[in-house]
Amino acid sequence: MTSSTAPTSASIASSATAAPALHCVPIALDQRSYDIHIGPGLLDSAQSWQGLPKAACALIVSNEVVAPLYLERLRLQLAAHYRRVEFVQLPDGESHKDWASLNLVFDHLLAQAADRKTVLFALGGGVIGDMTGFAASIYMRGVPFVQVPTTLLAQVDSSVGGKTAINHPLGKNMIGAFYQPERVVADLDTLDTLPQRELAAGLAEVIKYGPIADAEFLAWIEANLDALLARDKRALAYAVKRCCEIKAWVVGQDEREQGLRAILNFGHTFGHAIETGMGYGAWLHGEAVGCGMVLAADLSVRKGLMPPEFLPRLRRLIERAGLPVQAPRLGAERYLELMRVDKKAEAGEIRFVLIESLGRAGMHGAPDELVAAVLSDHCG
């Protein structure tokens, strides 16, 4: 299983210098397609909310950080389409991506006698998006939902493609479902209020798309990283659009991760082990993935798939983004134990997404001793 080159969009230079405008990236799946709306001002634009499934009731799911910032604007838009617009507030953070939080959604839906046409709106980052999607997939065996991502990470990755889940103490995203949203509405203006650490975490997933699918995009990120860190809207608009195009291209070919889709997991085998091993929330998902990509890049080099220069190149970019590149000292045995639970493992064999050439990735096994050698060189 390897990737081939993802289709390119309009010229990078012209897209990156044009004023940020509304982009509409389609994602075409076997059963159903939907659109990813990207642009500034979408929370205040009536157009973004037209044509969603008709229902009496909408339920906005958000948290104590995002709701005070954006709830009222979304509520105002939805009031034009739904007789009742309900709201449920979940506790903030990765450590609450669990059954207890999920149950708050069901408690609210049932207390309001919400019927099976009710539309759920996920207003927040990837934690809210993953949980709202999972809740939508199982409430009355499935109700529609819409992703309204407000972090960079959620706009470039988690809101697209239909992976929904909660964590288990023994493994990340272990309980979940593939369940696609009706639409994604990514308002770039919401990124104005994002803490810098969260912006950096989102950049980890942006960087990921380069080595796995688009060498030209990797070079673009290297050249435009300072603009992205400074939240230049045109740079952010281009990055979100290009990431969504690549993700839509991958998921459109392999919605349920039978093969190709696994490339989106580059850096995640080590990354998820860091998140689970350190306790959910100690490392942000993007931080763990950034560091995990350094380790996976080293493994790609040690297996002879990539030239040695690849490792410092990727590590430098991840460092420049403000992400940690030294893995926590959990011990090689603990890392291996955690990684054997990874969803890509088969019959106890850990499988890694490794880079085969710039813009192309594939799945590979590796002997425990080699993995341990990588870990011993990168644990701080």
Ligand SMILES: NC(=O)c1ccc[n+]([C@@H]2O[C@H](COP(=O)([O-])OP(=O)(O)OC[C@H]3O[C@@H](n4cnc5c(N)ncnc54)[C@H](O)[C@@H]3O)[C@@H](O)[C@H]2O)c1
């Ligand atoms: N489903 C997928 O395909 C997929 C892909 C990547 C990541 N994920 C999941 O996404 C999660 C990480 O998502 P995340 O990085 O968005 O974290 P997050 O959802 O925890 O959001 C990060 C923090 O920023 C706050 N926040 C959100 N929007 C804000 C805004 N506009 N202004 C100020 N603060 C804001 C949140 O309340 C939170 O404190 C992980 O659980 C990860 O597993 C899923």
Ligand SMILES: O=C(O)C(=O)C[C@@H](O)[C@H](O)[C@H](O)COP(=O)(O)O
């Ligand atoms: O969409 C995908 O496929 C991904 O792998 C995207 C990842 O960035 C994301 O973190 C995903 O949730 C990881 O999936 P998992 O199946 O390893 O839990």
Ligand SMILES: [Zn+2]
């Ligand atoms: Zn991820």
